[in-house]
Amino acid sequence: MNLLVVGSLSLDDVETPYGEVKNALGGSTTYFTYAASYFSPVRIVGVVGDDFPIDELKFLEKRRVDFSGLAVKNGKTFHWGGKYHTNMNIRDTLFTELNVFENFNPIVPDSYRDSEYIFLANIQPDLQLHVIEQMTHPKFIAMDTMNFWISGMLKELKAIISKVDLLIINDQEIQELSGESNLFAGVRKVQAMGPKMLIVKKGEHGALLITDASLFWAPAYPLEKLKDPTGAGDSFAGGFMGYLAGTDDGSEPNLRRAVIYGSTLASFCVEDFSINRIKNLSVMEIKNRFQKFLKMTQFDAGDC
Amino acid sequence: MNLLVVGSLSLDDVETPYGEVKNALGGSTTYFTYAASYFSPVRIVGVVGDDFPIDELKFLEKRRVDFSGLAVKNGKTFHWGGKYHTNMNIRDTLFTELNVFENFNPIVPDSYRDSEYIFLANIQPDLQLHVIEQMTHPKFIAMDTMNFWISGMLKELKAIISKVDLLIINDQEIQELSGESNLFAGVRKVQAMGPKMLIVKKGEHGALLITDASLFWAPAYPLEKLKDPTGAGDSFAGGFMGYLAGTDDGSEPNLRRAVIYGSTLASFCVEDFSINRIKNLSVMEIKNRFQKFLKMTQFDAGDC
Numbered sequence: 001m002n003l004l005v006v007g008s009l010s011l012d013d014v015e016t017p018y019g020e021v022k023n024a025l026g027g028s029t030t031y032f033t034y035a036a037s038y039f040s041p042v043r044i045v046g047v048v049g050d051d052f053p054i055d056e057l058k059f060l061e062k063r064r065v066d067f068s069g070l071a072v073k074n075g076k077t078f079h080w081g082g083k084y085h086t087n088m089n090i091r092d093t094l095f096t097e098l099n100v101f102e103n104f105n106p107i108v109p110d111s112y113r114d115s116e117y118i119f120l121a122n123i124q125p126d127l128q129l130h131v132i133e134q135m136t137h138p139k140f141i142a143m144d145t146m147n148f149w150i151s152g153m154l155k156e157l158k159a160i161i162s163k164v165d166l167l168i169i170n171d172q173e174i175q176e177l178s179g180e181s182n183l184f185a186g187v188r189k190v191q192a193m194g195p196k197m198l199i200v201k202k203g204e205h206g207a208l209l210i211t212d213a214s215l216f217w218a219p220a221y222p223l224e225k226l227k228d229p230t231g232a233g234d235s236f237a238g239g240f241m242g243y244l245a246g247t248d249d250g251s252e253p254n255l256r257r258a259v260i261y262g263s264t265l266a267s268f269c270v271e272d273f274s275i276n277r278i279k280n281l282s283v284m285e286i287k288n289r290f291q292k293f294l295k296m297t298q299f300d301a302g303d304c
Numbered sequence: 305m306n307l308l309v310v311g312s313l314s315l316d317d318v319e320t321p322y323g324e325v326k327n328a329l330g331g332s333t334t335y336f337t338y339a340a341s342y343f344s345p346v347r348i349v350g351v352v353g354d355d356f357p358i359d360e361l362k363f364l365e366k367r368r369v370d371f372s373g374l375a376v377k378n379g380k381t382f383h384w385g386g387k388y389h390t391n392m393n394i395r396d397t398l399f400t401e402l403n404v405f406e407n408f409n410p411i412v413p414d415s416y417r418d419s420e421y422i423f424l425a426n427i428q429p430d431l432q433l434h435v436i437e438q439m440t441h442p443k444f445i446a447m448d449t450m451n452f453w454i455s456g457m458l459k460e461l462k463a464i465i466s467k468v469d470l471l472i473i474n475d476q477e478i479q480e481l482s483g484e485s486n487l488f489a490g491v492r493k494v495q496a497m498g499p500k501m502l503i504v505k506k507g508e509h510g511a512l513l514i515t516d517a518s519l520f521w522a523p524a525y526p527l528e529k530l531k532d533p534t535g536a537g538d539s540f541a542g543g544f545m546g547y548l549a550g551t552d553d554g555s556e557p558n559l560r561r562a563v564i565y566g567s568t569l570a571s572f573c574v575e576d577f578s579i580n581r582i583k584n585l586s587v588m589e590i591k592n593r594f595q596k597f598l599k600m601t602q603f604d605a606g607d608c
Contacts (some may be wrong), residue, residue, distance in 0.1 A: 005600075045597045067540075086485050181390050183508070191595040204487070217510075217523035217600045224488040256603035290605060296521045296600050299560035299593060302551075 001139070002114070003245035005032050006045040006106045007121025007132050009052065009070075010078040013094070014273060017086055018227045019129075024274035025056060026080060028144065029233035034278045035238025035265035036119075037063035038286060039246035043112045045069035045131070049077035049100045056093045059279075069109045071102040089203060089228050108134040117182035117245035119237060120164070122146050125156035132163060140250060142166035142241055144233065146281055150176045162194030168237055170201040197257065199240070201233055209259050214252060219296055221267030221289065228273045232266045241263030264289045305443070306418070306547035308434050309336050309542075310349040310410045311425025313356065313374075317385035317398070318577060322531045328578035329360060331450065332385060332425035335535035338582045339542025339569040342365035342424075342590060343550035347416045347564075349373035349435070353381035353404045373387065373413045377404040392530050393507060412438040421549035423541060424468070426450050429460035436467060443556060446470035446545055448537065453482045464499030472541055474505040476573045478521045503535055503544070513563050518556060522563045523600055525571030525593065532577045539582055543569030 006089055029046045036042050041064035048054065050072060058067070061239035066286030090223070110113075115244035116139035120128040123228075125135055134139075141164045149157045150173060157177075161167055171183055178186035183200070187210055189199060198206040202220075209216040240262030247254055264286055271277045314340070333350045340346050345368035349608040350357065351369045354376060376434055382405035385398035410431055412419075420443035453461045454477060461481075465471055471494070475487055481497075482490035487504070494502060504512040506524075511561055513520040529537030544566030551558055568590060575581045 069341035082522070173598065182528055182530070184526045188528065204507065205506065215526055215600055216603070217526075218603075222488045222512075222519055222521075223490065224486055253604065254606065257606050260603060267525075287605075294603070294605060296519055297603075299520070299522075299564060299598070299601075300557065301598060302561050 001040065001245045001248045002043060002112075003036055003040045003051035003117040003119070003241055004043045004045065004108070004112055004115035004135075005029050005036070005119045005121060005238075006108075006128075007032065007069070007119075008101055008104075009046045009048050010080050010101070013079075013231065014084075014228055014230055014272065015079040016084040016088070016228050016273075018225070019273065021273045023054070023079075026230065026274060027078065028234040030275060031168055031269065031278070032067055032119060032121060032241070033060060034275045035144070035235040035269070036245070037065050037146070037187065038265075038281065038283075039239070039242035039261070040117070041066065041070030043069060043115055045106050045108055045112065047071045047073055047100050047104050049075045051075060052077045058236075066112075069107075069112055070124075075100045081242075082230065084229060086228050091229070106131050115239055116140065119140070119241045120144065120160070121234065121237070123147050125153050125160045128160045129156070129163070132160075140165045140244065142168060142237065142274045144168045144237060145173065147173055147176055150224035158193055161190075163197045166199060167195040167197075168199045168201065168233070168240075170203070170233070174200055180186055183281075195224060197255075199238060203232075207236070207259060207263060209255060211252070216256050216259060218256075218263055219293065221293065223267060223270065226270045229270050229271050231275070235269035236262040236266040238265070260290055260293045261286070263293060305344065305349060305549045306416075307340060307344045307421040307423070307545055308347045308349065308416055308419035308439075309333050309340070309423045309425060309545075310412075310432075311336065311423075311427055311538075312382055312405055312408075313350045313361075314353050314384050314405070316531055316534065316578065317383075317384075318388075318534050320388040320392070320532050320577075321390055322529070323577065325577045327383075329357070330534065330578060331382065332538040334361070335538035335573065335582070336423060336425060336542035336545070336577060337364060337369055339414060339539040339566075339573070340546030340549070340588075341369050342569075342585065343543070343546035343565070344421070345370065346546070347373060347419055348412075349410050349412055349416065351375045351377055351404050353379045353409050354608070355378055356381045357373050373411075373416055375410045375521045379404045381405075384415070388532065388533060392533050395533070410435050410597055420444065421545055423536065423545045424448065426486040429453050429457050429464045432464045433460070433467070436464075437539070444469045444548065444565075445533045446472060446541065448541060449477065451480055462497055462588070465494075470503060471499040471501075472503045472505065472537070472544075474507070474537070501559075503514040505538075505540060511540070511563060513559060515556070520560050520563060522567055523597065524539045524567060525597065526600075527571060529576065530574045533574050533576075535573050535579070539573035539591055540566040543567070563584065564594055564597045565590070567597060
């Protein structure tokens with residue numbers, strides 16, 4: 001099935017205790033697309049400036065990525081700078097220059113409108129809504145968001161949340177959105193906002209897939225060294241949505257597999273800066289890591 | 305198999321956002337014993353004052369708990385007071401009155417010396433060492449510790465760590481003991497100190513069982529309301545060691561089951577104050593919750 005992603009493409013300056021990069025490929029759509037393209041064709045809606053090294057991205061055409069919805073405008077690409085400290089959970093944003101992304105108006109090309117799997121990366125909630133209004137055959141819509149919209153555009157955010165199949169959100173955002181300090185009490189409140197299911201990303205502590213009927217607890221991959229956490233969440237979303245679209249099977253066992261493929265891609269992402277590690281993985285690398293997740297979690301009730 | 309526990313018994317004053325108790329049964333040995341006694345006979349070494357409501361504990365004799373190593377001294381029982389805030393991960397110790405526990409010298413009665421499974425609860429490291437020197441047939445020795453000994457008695461702590469089969473430790477203590485901010489880098493350093501395996505307790509994020517050859521990632525039970533987190537770690541240890549001693553099977557699949565039984569007992573513990581919830585569980589309650597852990601974690605690789 002076809003998978004559409006709408007969100008940002010950027011050039012990032014990132015500094016971590018393990019090094020730094022400047023003007024490296026970044027943005028939610030970029031990470032998402034690299035991760036998803038191992039499993040499914042991907043259609044991109046986004047905007048970049050004329051300084052964007054579009055040829056680097058075009059490398060993905062061989063993995064069936066469609067760029068007809070990517071606008072190249074006169075001006076500079078969205079430019080973001082961040083710095084991580086020894087505790088990689090703490091990040092300082094050094095600068096955010098929206099540039100051509102500032103007036104991003106996601107127009108879905110006619111050739112994309114029949115996309116069945118849709119990922120609304122972290123953009124303004126009313127733009128997310130605008131995207132799904134353009135779709136003719138949506139089957140599974142997932143969205144991301146961030147604290148900025150929770151505090152600044154709550155009404156619009158709730159409007160889009162009520163319309164999606166899946167809200168992908170992190171544990172802190174659950175607390176902010178629900179006002180509950182207990183994660184599971186918060187989850188219950190966010191479920192009541194209307195999404196069919198939730199994925200709660202807990203970083204190094206894994207992820208939860210929560211439907212009305214079930215809870216799946218996925219581990220994170222144990223890494224002794226994270227070089228750069230940027231893009232982990234979007235790589236997770238890409239692995240998840242790519243696998244789901246590629247298999248076109250929304251059953252609970254398959255959703256769980258998709259979570260593990262998401263976790264797998266996220267774990268590769270943080271092993272290097274930018275998309276360096278997830279740019280060109282082999283099928284065997286992905287499958288072997290999936291198997292390691294399986295080995296880490298399996299147990300049985302024994303004889304009693 | 306017989307299971308020996310050596311540690312504290314106390315009377316606790318605990319305040320949480322959900323209520324408070326005064327002079328409630330507490331201490332590592334108390335929580336451990338209640339949890340373990342569902343699976344195995346337990347032998348206790350400890351000391352209490354003449355104010356301790358020993359009859360409450362004697363209720364456990366029907367679950368094959370042996371109190372011949374419990375000394376009752378003239379004076380007051382170890383008395384501890386703590387207060388939890390809305391974020392239950394933050395605890396203030398209000399007072400610590402060691403009383404008769406101050407000069408605790410763990411003498412293992414002759415009738416206990418052949419115990420094969422041994423749990424050294426969180427006491428001074430040289431006393432932990434003194435206990436295992438008295439044992440004639442140790443088969444599986446597990447120990448707990450705390451930041452107080454890491455910062456104040458590191459040499460003695462490392463001496464006992466090198467002699468045990470299992471060190472049960474929380475994620476913060478791994479960081480303090482290893483000096484590493486990354487958990488898995490810390491784990492590697494602590495493994496080099498000599499214990500055969502580690503269990504890393506991560507509270508609401510679950511627990512890890514780590515051997516030289518494998519890593520098992522256990523979830524925590526999703527609770528919307530924790531009434532009182534006191535004793536969760538010792539209930540975990542009790543469920544784990546009780547199941548292990550009761551089955552007398554140290555294989556990897558059985559160790560994993562034991563971790564889940566530990567997590568099960570810990571999840572019950574925090575649902576009420578003191579030992580109220582774990583005092584008298586039914587076998588079905590325990591088995592049903594174990595099954596919920598199973599359902600939360602299982603997935604497969606599908607066809608591909």
